[in-house]
Amino acid sequence: MEDFISIDRMHEILDEIAQDIPRDFYKGLSGGIVLLPDAKLHKEAVNDDLYIMGEYHRSRMGKYIKIYYGSFKKVYPYLDEANLKEKLRHTLIHEFTHHLEGLSGLKDLEVEDEIMINEYKSRFKD
Secondary structure, X not given: OOOOOOHHHHHHHHHHHHHOOOHHHHOOOOOEEEEEOOOEEOOOOOOOOOEEOEEEEEEOOEEEEEEXXXXXXXXXXXXXXXXXXXXXXXXHHHHHHXXXXXXXXXXXXXXXXXXXXXXXXXXXXO
C-alpha cells in the first residue's frame, strides 16, 4: 500500500480544485480556504468513527472554509491520489454550498446534514 499523500501535495490538489470553482462562488468568502493538519472527530461520533472532512465558518473574523487533512488521512488512507482528489472536490463543493446557501438565507444543506447525522446515530440505538 502506498503512503498517504503529504499535506503539501494535498494543498496543491486543493488549489487545483479551487481554481475550477467559479469566481462568483467566492463572493463574501473573506477568509478563503484553509487546509489544516488536524483530524477532527464529529461531536456526535459514537465509536470515534465519524470525522469532519471540512467545515464552513461564519464569524466576526469573516467567512471561510476549513479542510482537515488529518481527517482525510484517517478515513481514506487507502485511496490513490485520483480518488482522493474526487473526495476532496466533493467536500469543497459541499462547503461552498453551505457558503452560497448562507448568502441567500437558505439552510437546505444544513437540514440534509442533520438528517444524515440522525441516521448515523440511529444505527447505534438498541
